Amino acid sequence: MTDFHTIPIGFAITELDPGGAERAFTQLVTRLDRSVWTPTVYCLSGRGELAETITDTGIPVHFLDAGGKWDLGLIGRFSSRLKEDRPQILQTFLHHSNIAGRIAAWRAGVPIVVSGIRVSEERHPMRLRLDRWTQHFVNTNVCVSPSVAKFSRESGGISSDKLRVIPNGVEVERFSTATSINWKSLGLPADAEVILAVGRLDEQKRPLLAFQACLPLFEDNSLLHLTFAGIGPHEAKINELANQHGVADRVHCLGTRDDVPELMRGSKLLLHTSAWEGSPNVILEALAAGLPVIATENPGNRDALRGGEWGFLMLDYAPDITDFLDSILNSEEAITELKELASRAQSALEKGMTWQATVSSYEDLYHELLSQR
Numbered sequence: 250m251t252d253f254h255t256i257p258i259g260f261a262i263t264e265l266d267p268g269g270a271e272r273a274f275t276q277l278v279t280r281l282d283r284s285v286w287t288p289t290v291y292c293l294s295g296r297g298e299l300a301e302t303i304t305d306t307g308i309p310v311h312f313l314d315a316g317g318k319w320d321l322g323l324i325g326r327f328s329s330r331l332k333e334d335r336p337q338i339l340q341t342f343l344h345h346s347n348i349a350g351r352i353a354a355w356r357a358g359v360p361i362v363v364s365g366i367r368v369s370e371e372r373h374p375m376r377l378r379l380d381r382w383t384q385h386f387v388n389t390n391v392c393v394s395p396s397v398a399k400f401s402r403e404s405g406g407i408s409s410d411k412l413r414v415i416p417n418g419v420e421v422e423r424f425s426t427a428t429s430i431n432w433k434s435l436g437l438p439a440d441a442e443v444i445l446a447v448g449r450l451d452e453q454k455r456p457l458l459a460f461q462a463c464l465p466l467f468e469d470n471s472l473l474h475l476t477f478a479g480i481g482p483h484e485a486k487i488n489e490l491a492n493q494h495g496v497a498d499r500v501h502c503l504g505t506r507d508d509v510p511e512l513m514r515g516s517k518l519l520l521h522t523s524a525w526e527g528s529p530n531v532i533l534e535a536l537a538a539g540l541p542v543i544a545t546e547n548p549g550n551r552d553a554l555r556g557g558e559w560g561f562l563m564l565d566y567a568p569d570i571t572d573f574l575d576s577i578l579n580s581e582e583a584i585t586e587l588k589e590l591a592s593r594a595q596s597a598l599e600k601g602m603t604w605q606a607t608v609s610s611y612e613d614l615y616h617e618l619l620s621q622r
Contacts, residue, residue: 255287258615259336259359261327261350262290263343265297265310267505268449269530270367273393273417274342275299279306280608286615289334291327293346315345324353331357338615341365344376351386361618366392368527369400369548381406388618391415391611393528396548415611417528418604424537425595427510432474435503442472444574445516445540447509447531448523450481450502455545455565458522460487460500462570467499470578475520476501478512513538518587520574521550522565529553533602536560536594541587543573559594561587 258281262274278288279302290303290310300310311330315323331339331353338361341350347364354362364387366380384407392398392414401407432441444463448454456477463475477487477500484502491500506512513519519535519542526549533553535542542560544550554560563573577583 255283255285256338256615256619257287257289257334257336259331259334259339260288260290261339261341261346262292263345264294265292265299265303267298270343270365271297271299273367273530275302276418276604277340277608277611278303278308280604282612285612289336291330291350293323293327293349315349323349324356327353328356331359335359337361337619338363340611340615343367344380348379348383351383355386360622361388361615362386363388363614363618364390366390366397366401366405366527369397369404369525377405384408384411387411389413389614391614393417394549394552396552397527400548413614415607415614416602417530417533418602418607419530419533419537419598421537421595421599421603424510424513424534425539425599427514427538429515430508430511432515435501437474437476437501438472440472441474442470442578443474443476443516444518444520445476445478445512445535446520446522447478447512447535448521448529449479450477450483450487452483453524454479454481455522455524456481456483456487457490458545458565458567458570459520460490461567462522462574463500463520464494464496465571466575466578467496473578474499474501476503476512476516478503478506478509480504509534510538513540516540517584518543518577521545522570523547523550524565526550526553532560533598536591537598539588539591539595541584541591543577543587545570555594559590559597561590 260278281288288308292312293315295312295314303310313326339354339359340363341347342365351362390412398412398414402409433439446459450456466473491497513535519540521544525547532542545565546562
């Protein structure tokens with residue numbers, strides 16, 4: 250039951266399986282000041298792993314059990330729940346939740362809608378159109394980085410006055426104080442020099458590019474290992490190629506992990522080969538762990554690394570990445586410079602990019618919108 254002294258607020262997301270956006274959503278919902286807000290969560294799909302994390306804090310989660318993209322009953326179920334709960338604000342995350350939430354909120358009479366734009370959506374032009382066509386239902390769009398706001402304005406056609414940038418936060422202490430992984434526990438040599446890649450094994454993150462770039466380096470460095478933390482459709486291909494090239498003992502797909510901080514603390518560097526990004530949490534987490542970062546050049550990665558102030562940016566052509574990695578791994582000076590950049594970033598994150606700072610920015614926005622009504 251809603252406390253009459255607090256403000257009812259709804260949060261909608263497409264799914265609650267572990268992922269960058271879903272973890273950010275969970276941080277926001279569970280860290281709200283409960284003396285001010287009474288949150289309720291609406292999940293378009295069925296039960297995901299992060300739902301329990303939310304419900305353990307006493308926040309109700311309603312599952313709308315969407316039966317696919319064309320579930321015509323979804324909007325009706327969603328708007329009925331909103332009519333019953335009567336939130337003053339609905340905050341939505343991810344594309345499908347953004348669209349469904351806006352329409353359901355309009356039907357239910359929810360007075361304020363805030364949508365989250367978390368990526369520069371380059372693959373699906375229709376998503377940009379749907380986002381633009383439904384903007385009259387939205388009060389404000391929160392973008393996770395300046396590059397996403399720029400893309401939303403220039404390519405998405407969204408008015409600047411409807412865009413607000415609130416960066417992701419990071420659990421700095423969790424990553425900075427973690428104990429380094431014992432690689433022997435995962436079947437690697439204790440003195441392995443590990444290049445770590447963290448994220449979905451799909452076309453956006455381009456793990457095959459990471460594999461292709463690292464493959465020539467194995468011959469000259471017997472301690473070098475490439476380790477992937479994450480799952481996705483490219484996992485089978487990575488394992489197949491590793492077997493074909495005789496490096497199956499040097500390439501490791503670890504699946505979904507709950508010890509990423511420990512993996513980061515024990516690795517030599519993070520290799521992030523994504524094609525596009527909004528605000529890559531994994532880069533911020535690596536920096537919080539003090540792990541040097543090398544990432545492909547795209548607006549989201551550039552924002553996260555402050556244009557190269559916090560790590561190295563590179564082109565996304567495999568031979569160039571190979572040469573780049575080779576020059577770094579064989580240069581104590583380059584490794585030292587990368588570590589210094591990561592240390593500088595770690596200090597900056599501790600001061601201004603905690604999750605509590607991010608949540609406070611969201612709360613400030615919500616109060617601002619309520620005061621404008």
